[in-house]
Amino acid sequence: MTAVLHRTTTKTTPSTAPLLGLACAALATVVWSGSFVTSRGLHDSVPPIQHAFWRWVIALLAVAPFGARQAWRQRALFRRHARYVLLASFLGVAVYNTLVNQAGLTTPAATMGMIMAASPVLMALFERLGGARLGVRRTTGLLIACAGVAFLVGGGAKFSPGDLWMIAAACSFAGYSALLRRGPAELGGTAFLFTTFLTGTVLLLPVQAASVALQGGFTPTPGTVLPLLYVGVASSAIAFFAWNKAIALIGATRAGIVYYLQPVCVAVLSWAVLGETTGRPQLLSMGLILGGVVLGAASRS
Numbered sequence: 001m002t003a004v005l006h007r008t009t010t011k012t013t014p015s016t017a018p019l020l021g022l023a024c025a026a027l028a029t030v031v032w033s034g035s036f037v038t039s040r041g042l043h044d045s046v047p048p049i050q051h052a053f054w055r056w057v058i059a060l061l062a063v064a065p066f067g068a069r070q071a072w073r074q075r076a077l078f079r080r081h082a083r084y085v086l087l088a089s090f091l092g093v094a095v096y097n098t099l100v101n102q103a104g105l106t107t108p109a110a111t112m113g114m115i116m117a118a119s120p121v122l123m124a125l126f127e128r129l130g131g132a133r134l135g136v137r138r139t140t141g142l143l144i145a146c147a148g149v150a151f152l153v154g155g156g157a158k159f160s161p162g163d164l165w166m167i168a169a170a171c172s173f174a175g176y177s178a179l180l181r182r183g184p185a186e187l188g189g190t191a192f193l194f195t196t197f198l199t200g201t202v203l204l205l206p207v208q209a210a211s212v213a214l215q216g217g218f219t220p221t222p223g224t225v226l227p228l229l230y231v232g233v234a235s236s237a238i239a240f241f242a243w244n245k246a247i248a249l250i251g252a253t254r255a256g257i258v259y260y261l262q263p264v265c266v267a268v269l270s271w272a273v274l275g276e277t278t279g280r281p282q283l284l285s286m287g288l289i290l291g292g293v294v295l296g297a298a299s300r301s
Contacts, residue, residue, distance in 0.1 A: 024246035025242070047218065063190065085187075088180070088196050095169075099172060119177070147288050177255070
């Protein structure tokens with residue numbers, strides 16, 4: 001996950017903005033679900049840092065034809081907001097996916113998705129600190145969904161060290177999403193996307209070099225290259241663009257409610273692709289999460 005459009009440049013009528021925003025959030029959520037399966041699937045063939053680095057190299061190449069020229073034209077604007085761009089790149093590009101890949105070494109993909117569902121609670125808290133009103137029903141829905149995550153991590157299922165990495169990843173993604181909502185409106189969508197991808201890739205260069213020196217590189221095969229192409233193009237370029245547009249239209253809190261559906265998508269994909277099974281504790285956690293989604297999404301307050 002990483003930087004993307006935080007201010008849409010197309011005109012959207014008030015009546016269609018919520019629907020379009022929810023659709024964009026749903027698209028990003030479904031596509032991102034596959035990245036958790038990919039992180040788990042590559043855990044024994046591609047080191048986590050190298051996985052993250054090549055993901056963003058591919059994403060950068062995918063976005064360059066659409067955003068590089070615009071980013072160059074806006075270079076003075078990006079220099080003016082250098083601190084904001086650097087922080088967004090650090091949280092959304094350099095840190096978030098690296099933590100997810102690290103978690104994939106020991107944590108099943110379905111559990112990763114369920115823990116990641118805690119991030120919308122943090123998004124809502126960040127927005128509340130910024131003065132946004134959440135409403136009683138939405139707050140209740142968020143708390144119910146969070147209870148499902150707490151049950152999973154707190155003893156409802158077998159704990160692994162990767163769970164802590166996923167909690168850190170959830171914090172990073174929540175901070176990134178909240179940051180997008182407060183970003184300068186004049187920064188262009190694809191230009192911002194390209195710039196943050198480029199900045200995040202540069203930030204990863206030192207640890208990439210260290211990883212290759214200490215762990216060695218990985219062997220490019222269809223089993224490693226194809227998943228990297230998926231996370232680089234679909235989970236990075238396409239999904240991040242959709243997510244940032246969703247935040248621009250409906251805000252991080254409401255987009256975060258849709259994001260709670262991710263554990264269900266990840267559980268289905270991990271079962272179909274990796275053969276992972278979902279036990280009774282996971283199903284109970286999933287039920288609480290979905291219940292919170294329904295309650296929170298139905299509220300307009």
